[in-house]
Amino acid sequence: GENVEQHPSTLSVQEGDSAVIKCTYSDSASNYFPWYKQELGKGPQLIIDIRSNVGEKKDQRIAVTLNKTAKHFSLHITETQPEDSAVYFCAASDYQAGTALIFGKGTTLSVSS
Amino acid sequence: DTEVTQTPKHLVMGMTNKKSLKCEQHMGHRAMYWYKQKAKKPPELMFVYSYEKLSINESVPSRFSPECPNSSLLNLHLHALQPEDSALYLCASSQGGGLTGELFFGEGSRLTVL
Numbered sequence: 001g002e003n004v005e006q007h008p009s010t011l012s013v014q015e016g017d018s019a020v021i022k023c024t025y026s027d028s029a030s031n032y033f034p035w036y037k038q039e040l041g042k043g044p045q046l047i048i049d050i051r052s053n054v055g056e057k058k059d060q061r062i063a064v065t066l067n068k069t070a071k072h073f074s075l076h077i078t079e080t081q082p083e084d085s086a087v088y089f090c091a092a093s094d095y096q097a098g099t100a101l102i103f104g105k106g107t108t109l110s111v112s113s
Numbered sequence: 114d115t116e117v118t119q120t121p122k123h124l125v126m127g128m129t130n131k132k133s134l135k136c137e138q139h140m141g142h143r144a145m146y147w148y149k150q151k152a153k154k155p156p157e158l159m160f161v162y163s164y165e166k167l168s169i170n171e172s173v174p175s176r177f178s179p180e181c182p183n184s185s186l187l188n189l190h191l192h193a194l195q196p197e198d199s200a201l202y203l204c205a206s207s208q209g210g211g212l213t214g215e216l217f218f219g220e221g222s223r224l225t226v227l
Contacts, residue, residue, distance in 0.1 A: 034215070043117075043203050043218030044156065089155050098211035100169060103155035 002027040004092050006104030013080050015113045023090035023104050024072040032095035033066060033073045038087045038106075047088075048075070051095065080111045116140075117219035119204050125225045128194060134222045136187040136204030142217070143210040144168075145187040147179060148203040150221070156203055162187060163210040194226045 003026040013019050025033075034049035050057045050064045050073065057064050061080075066073040077084055087108050091101040117138045126132050136145065144163045148156035161169035162181040170179075176198075178190040187204055201221040207214050 032213070036216075041220070043205070043220050044216075045218065046215045049215070093212075095213050098213050100158050100161065100212050101216065106153070106155050108153075 002030055002092055002099075002102040004090060004102050004104040006090050006107060008107060009105065010108045010110070012110045012112065015080060015082060015111055017080055019075075019077045019080050019084070019109055019111075021075045021088055021090070021107045021109075022072060023074070023092075024070075025092040025102075026071065027092070027094070028071065029094045029097070030092040032093050033064070034091050034101070035064060035075050036089045036091065036103075038089065040086075044089060077109075080109075082111050082113050085109055085111045117204055117206055117217050119202075119219035119222050121222055122220070123223050123225075125227065126191065126194065127227050128196075130194075131190070131192045133191065134189040134202055134204075134224075136189075136219060137185055138206045138217070139185055140206065140208070140217065141184075142206035142208050143184065144207045144212060145181065146205040146207075146216065147187070147189050148205060148218075150201040150203055156218075160189075161212060163212070169212075191224070194224075196226050199224055199226045 006023045031052035036044035037047045038044040063076040087106045090104040093101045147159040150156045159173045160179040165181045180188040203221045204219045205216040
């Protein structure tokens with residue numbers, strides 16, 4: 001089955017800096033890679049996703065890159081703000097086959113002002 | 114309306130109690146999920162209902178019993194739980210019935226088993 005590794009487990013940055021979180025996956029059949037943000041006391045919320053036919057996707061300050069050959073994908077947050085502080089989870093699944101998402105272990109991002 | 118609503122937000126129960134967690138969505142989504150989340154861990158999938166039929170049961174103990182009365186409602190019945198079952202229980206939904214696409218999560222029900 002699929003296994004998703006996520007690093008680092010914690011990340012502290014200064015406001016305005018960039019943050020990068022990396023994930024690797026094991027199953028070459030996986031083709032859908034979403035990123036979820038979980039704020040304290042709330043459920044996870046999708047912030048960006050990418051499918052395997054695309055190498056990069058951007059949405060304002062957030063971008064995700066995918067390297068299918070190396071089986072890794074990364075979340076990039078530029079110009080970080082205190083409200084970016086949260087736990088971020090990467091995930092992977094086979095979109096066509098409709099398999100359930102497998103989550104990474106999460107990264108706690110702290111942005112200090 | 115893009116919300117998944119879960120009740121209660123907090124629940125404390127003894128090991129001999131019977132209680133239920135409830136989840137509701139009115140987005141017309143056809144798949145609904147129960148996840149369990151321990152502190153500082155990712156959500157773990159428990160059950161999936163697709164078109165109101167149980168499609169995935171991730172070997173969850175029988176003291177957890179899911180129910181999907183209709184396409185908008187999802188319940189999780191709890192009986193004879195153990196202290197290690199204390200966790201945040203998250204409900205989610207997705208548009209299609211095939212487990213694909215964005216998951217919309219509720220805020221969760223925090224369960225404490227004494």
